[in-house]
Amino acid sequence: MASEQLPETDLTRHRRLREQGSLDRADLEAILDAGFVCHLGVVVEGRPLVVPTVYGRDERQLYLHGSVASRSLAGGTPVCVTVTHVDGLVLARSVFEHGVNYRSAMIHGEARKVTDPQEKLAGLRLLTEHATPGQWTYARQPSRKELAATTLLALRLDEASVKIRTGAPDDGDGPDAELGLWAGVLPLTSAWGTPVPDPSLPLETPVPPHIARREGTRHG
Amino acid sequence: MASEQLPETDLTRHRRLREQGSLDRADLEAILDAGFVCHLGVVVEGRPLVVPTVYGRDERQLYLHGSVASRSLAGGTPVCVTVTHVDGLVLARSVFEHGVNYRSAMIHGEARKVTDPQEKLAGLRLLTEHATPGQWTYARQPSRKELAATTLLALRLDEASVKIRTGAPDDGDGPDAELGLWAGVLPLTSAWGTPVPDPSLPLETPVPPHIARREGTRHG
Incomplete structure (x- = not known):
């Protein structure tokens, strides 16, 4: 069975370092599932704002904990959510070929404030279980008042781009290999x-x- | 000697969870020095774009490796650079009081493309040494051609806000303490x-x- 592909759009097309780009939906999901903190970008009065926040997900949507950015989110506000895992430093022979091994997913869309109490509860459960599996049933769940005081955002997982770099530096077969320098990866x-x-x-x-x-x- | 304070502006004023906000410049510098990957936010055709990239710094400026975002950066384009370190999960008695221990710095300003070869070389050195101290003199330094093919951005460290959360959950002295649940921090x-x-x-x-x-x- 062919794995599901992410759509290639103006926002998700890989223009630079195309060999690091992936349109495999399984890669997107693996990156999301490996972390619980994302960076949420919004535009406020023409300026970008990048705020770290926590997230969870189901099959089709990302749920994000409301933050300072939520104040600025009217219905249909475009957002960009990026999740990055840094796997190591790529130490090449030349400074120019240095880089980072990483897995990063960037999701584009319009954030929606979740207002329905049932969806909010379900979204908070996904978020809580995503960060700490087992914690939703262990801890005291939100009261109606707490639920009302919580801001939760939803973002469809429709338009996303993934970038992954793994492995050794790229200058092992060039003239710099003659320099006799150590090269490799310092894992993190x-x-x-x-x-x-x-x-x-x-x-x-x-x-x-x-x-x-x-x-x-x-x-x- | 009083430590240097960051200016409080419309962009850096802490509106939410004020007790986690810091305007101490030493906190900003410590957060920047503890990492080497940031999330760079720009506005492209009215939409936010959040891209991970590497950085270094001197006393007054952040240097960022050019990325897909650089294409969109004309002179004076507003950017937001956020560096976040996640220190642990704050596991409270109630889901509502759950949170994350973290240190995060958000820098606002206008990114400048570095064009002067001397400044570019100096900036790349800062960036390389920031990620891997000792590597600039060990590896082969950039040729003139490589330097020309590298995009480097500079951002003044003038307008920044810092948020830090440390320590135990906040519901240890409330009614939920009677629930008999374990609460604390799971460090990362x-x-x-x-x-x-x-x-x-x-x-x-x-x-x-x-x-x-x-x-x-x-x-x-």
Whole structure:
């Protein structure tokens, strides 16, 4: 079965470093699922604003936690959401060939403020479970008042572009290979640490398994 | 000696979660120095575009590697550059109080394409040394032709806002503390791994000390 392809549009066409571009929807989903913080770009009075925020997703939509940017989001405001994982430094023989191994997804669309309480609850659940699987049922879920005080944005996963770079530097078969310099990749990895209990917690409170089991696992 | 303060402007004033806002220039510099990848926001035909790229800095300017966004940057185009470090998940008793421990800097200004070859060389050096200290003198430096083929942007560090969240969840002294749930922080850390040699490298090529010594050190 052929994997689903993302549509190539004026916004998603890869113009530069085309060999790093992907239109495979599975790549998009893998990048989204590997992280939980994105950078949300909006235009406010003609100026760009780039704000980090948390997200979750279902098959067709991204849900974003409302932020300072939400103030500026009337219905149909264009946004760009970018998720980037940095996998390492590409250390070539020449400075010119230096680069970064990374996986990045850029989603274009119009953000919609979620107003329906049922959809808002479902979206918050996706967002919570995306960052911390198991936490939605463990923690106290939002009251009606809390739900009303939460801003949640939805963005369709229709128009997206993906860029991925992996592997060694590109100057191993050129004249610079004769320089005798070391070249390769310095990997960067992100991992979950030991849970730090809230100091106000009674000492005997156990770390629940869905949190404890993440310790030492890789993120990104 | 009082530390230098960042100016409070319409763009940098903290409107939301003010207690997380900082106007301390030392905080801005520490956040910039802890990373090497930023998210650059520009407006292209009225739509936001958020692109990851690498940066370096001196006392007064950020230097950014040219990217797909550079095509759209005429002189005086407003940009927003955001650098974010995610330090952990804040796991509260209630979903509503969940959050992220993070350090984020947002710089507003007008990006300038660096055209003077001397400044470009100096900027690339800052950028290279920022990501990999020691690499500028180790690797082959750019030729005149390579320098001409490189796009470098400069952005003054004049207008910036910083947000930092640290520590435990905020609902340890409220009614939810009675729920008996575990609460705290699940830390996330990023670290450099073992250098991976380019497969085309002669086996005896030693990893230079300035790269080898980063293995196992923390990033971010």
